[in-house]
Amino acid sequence: KQEVTQIPAALSVPEGENLVLNCSFTDSAIYNLQWFRQDPGKGLTSLLLIQSSQREQTSGRLNASLDKSSGRSTLYIAASQPGDSATYLCAVYAGGTSYGKLTFGQGTILTVHP
Amino acid sequence: GAGVSQTPSNKVTEKGKYVELRCDPISGHTALYWYRQSLGQGPEFLIYFQGTGAADDSGLPNDRFFAVRPEGSVSTLKIQRTERGDSAVYLCASSRTGEMGGYTFGSGTRLTVV
Numbered sequence: 120k121q122e123v124t125q126i127p128a129a130l131s132v133p134e135g136e137n138l139v140l141n142c143s144f145t146d147s148a149i150y151n152l153q154w155f156r157q158d159p160g161k162g163l164t165s166l167l168l169i170q171s172s173q174r175e176q177t178s179g180r181l182n183a184s185l186d187k188s189s190g191r192s193t194l195y196i197a198a199s200q201p202g203d204s205a206t207y208l209c210a211v212y213a214g215g216t217s218y219g220k221l222t223f224g225q226g227t228i229l230t231v232h233p
Numbered sequence: 234g235a236g237v238s239q240t241p242s243n244k245v246t247e248k249g250k251y252v253e254l255r256c257d258p259i260s261g262h263t264a265l266y267w268y269r270q271s272l273g274q275g276p277e278f279l280i281y282f283q284g285t286g287a288a289d290d291s292g293l294p295n296d297r298f299f300a301v302r303p304e305g306s307v308s309t310l311k312i313q314r315t316e317r318g319d320s321a322v323y324l325c326a327s328s329r330t331g332e333m334g335g336y337t338f339g340s341g342t343r344l345t346v347v
Contacts, residue, residue, distance in 0.1 A: 123275070162237070162324060162338035163276070208275050218289045219264060219328065219336075223275030 121146045123211055125224035132199055132231055140194040140227045142209035147190050150214030154183050154194050157206045157226070166207075167194070199231045235259075237339035239325050245345045246315055254310040254342045258327030262337075265308050267300055268324040270341070276324055282308060283330065315346045 122145045132138055142152070151170045155163040167176045167183040169192070175184040182195040192209055206228050210221040238257040246252050258265050263284050268276035278292040282302045290300070297315075302308040312319055322341040329335060 125275075160340065160343075162340045163326075163336075164338075165336065210275070218281050218283070219266065220278045220281060220289060220292075221268075221276075221336075223277070225273065225275045 123224040129228040142192040239339035256325030262327035
């Protein structure tokens with residue numbers, strides 16, 4: 120059974136810092152991996168999707184890397200801003216008969232203070 | 234509509250009661266997913282619909298949980314004889330068939346069983 124773990128569980132940083140969120144998964148046979156953002160009382164917003172054949176994806180100040188063989192992904196946030204405060208979730212998709220079912224980590228709660 | 238709509242946004246019910254949670258997916262999205270998110274955890278898969286049929290209901294925790302999608306659009310998640318452990322945020326997501334990563338999540342229904 121696939122298990123996804125995110126470290127740290129919570130992170131508090133001053134504005135302007137670069138930071139890294141970590142995600143690990145136990146079964147390397149994945150089709151893709153996604154990073155989501157969740158604001159309080161809101162649904163999930165997809166930030167980056169990395170296919171299993173890719174090593175990284177970038178969007179603005181966000182960069183996600185994937186090392187499928189070691190079962191790890193990192194989300195790098197450059198020059199953090201208070202508006203980045205949210206819960207960040209990673210999720211893996213196994214493909215095949217998984218029919219789009221995602222397995223999520225428990226999330227990292229990020230607080231960026233001015 | 235422009236996004237996935239879930240109603241109600243909040244539901245408080247007494248232990249033992251029956252509840253229904255509704256999800257309106259994006260028009261034209263044939264795939265629909267229900268997830269459950271407990272406090273401090275990532276979402277956990279419950280059930281996946283492709284059109285009107287449940288293609289994968291392996292995440293439903295027990296036979297008190299049931300979901301329908303009679304016309305291939307709106308879906309209702311039904312919980313009988315609610316228990317305090319059912320308290321969670323229930324999230325719905327939709328996507329076009331085969332569009333892996335093209336999920337749109339609703340804001341969720343926060344269910345509290347007292």
